[in-house]
Amino acid sequence: MSKASARSSVVGKANKEGRVLVYGTVELGEFAGWKKSFEKKYPDIEVEYKRKYVPGTPPPMAKEIMEETEARKETADAVIVAVPPLMQFRGLNLLSKGTQKESAAYPQEVRQPEGYWFPIVSIGMIQVYNPKLVAKSELPKTAMDLTDLKWKDAIVTHDLTVGTLGAYWLASLRPIFGERKWRSLVEGLAKNRPKAYPLYDSVVDSVTSGETKIGLTVLLHDFLKAKKAKRDIERLKLKDVPMLMTFNAIARTRAGRHPAAAELLVDFLLSKEGQKMVGSTYLRIPARMGTGAPYSLDKLVKNEKFTAFPSEEMLPSSADSISTLAKLFAKK
Secondary structure, eight states: OHHHHHHHHHHHHHHHOEEEEEEEEHHHHHHHHHHHHHHHHTOOOOOEEEEEEOOOOHHHHHHHHHHHTTTTOOOSSEEEEEEHHHHHHHHHHHHHOOOOGGGGSSSSGSSTTSSSEEEEEEEEEEEEOOOTOOOOGGOSSSSSGGSSSGGGGEEEEEHHHHHHHHHHHHHHHHHHHOOHHHHHHHHHHTTOOEEEEEEEHHHHHHHHHHHOOOEEEEEEHHHHHHHHHSOEEEEEEOOOEEEEEEEEEEEESSSSSSSSHHHHHHHHHHHHHHHHTTEEEEOOESSSSOOOOOOOOOOOSTTTEEESSTTTTOOOOOOOOHHHHHHSSOOO
C-alpha cells in the first residue's frame, strides 16, 4: 500500500470513529485553540479534552485510566503530559507504541526511540534568584556552591519526593556530574532544607515574594512570564549546569477506543502546521525547530544549547536516583 493510500485509510477509519478523547495537563484555554484547528482540518472528528492531575506515583491520571479500563469504560485515547510521568505510564503498560509520519522532523535526542511518545511542547528547566535579596557578588557559581550552609532555608524546589519533573531534573545531573559529585550535591542540598512545592507556579512565587532567595526547578516559560510581569526574579546561570530541556509529549494509550483518530491528532500536533499553532499559544515553546512561531526557542533564548532530559544515559540509574531523592528530601 502506498503512503497516500495508507494515509487515506487512517483518515477513513478516524472519520468512522468520529471522536478522540484526550487527557492532559495543558490548560483548557490553551488546548481549545488546538482542538479548533484540528477539527477544522478534520471536521468529522470531535476532540474531547479533559484536564487531569499528574503528580504522584503512580500518577492519578494513570490510575484513572487503569480503573476505567478495568471497568470496561471508555478511557483516554491519548494523553499529553511531561516525559517523566510518561515513563511511569509506560512502566504500567498503558501506552501504545508506533511510528508517526511527522516524527522524522525531530532531532534523534528528543525522540522516544520506540515510539511510545512524541514531543510537542519544549519545557526548559532553569535556576533563578531574587535580585533584591542576593547581590551578584554573592551568587553561586557552580552547583556545589548551593550546598554552602549560607543557603540553608533559602532555596526552593519542586517537590523532589514524588518522582516527577523536578526529581528527574536533579536525577539527570547524575551522569553529567559523575557519581561522587552528584552524591555530594544532593546530600548537601538536603542538609540546606529547601522548601518544596507540588506546583511550579508556587516555586516562582516563593522566590519573587522573598520567602526564599533561589529557585532550582523553574520552568523557562514561567520565568519569562514573571519577567514580563516585572516581578523580582533573574536567571541564575551555574557554570556546570546546562539548561536541561524536557517536553510535554503526546502518547496513545493501549485501551483507547479511537486509535485512528488518536493517530491523526498526534500527527497533526507534530506537523509544522500544528507546531506553529502550539508556538503561537502564549509562552508555549514548540518542540519542532524552524516553525517561525512567535514563541520558538531560538527567539526566546538565543544561541544557547540545551541538554534533553531524561536522557538515555540516566535511565539505568533513574530508579535509584528517584528513590534516593525521596528519602533525602522527605519532610522530617
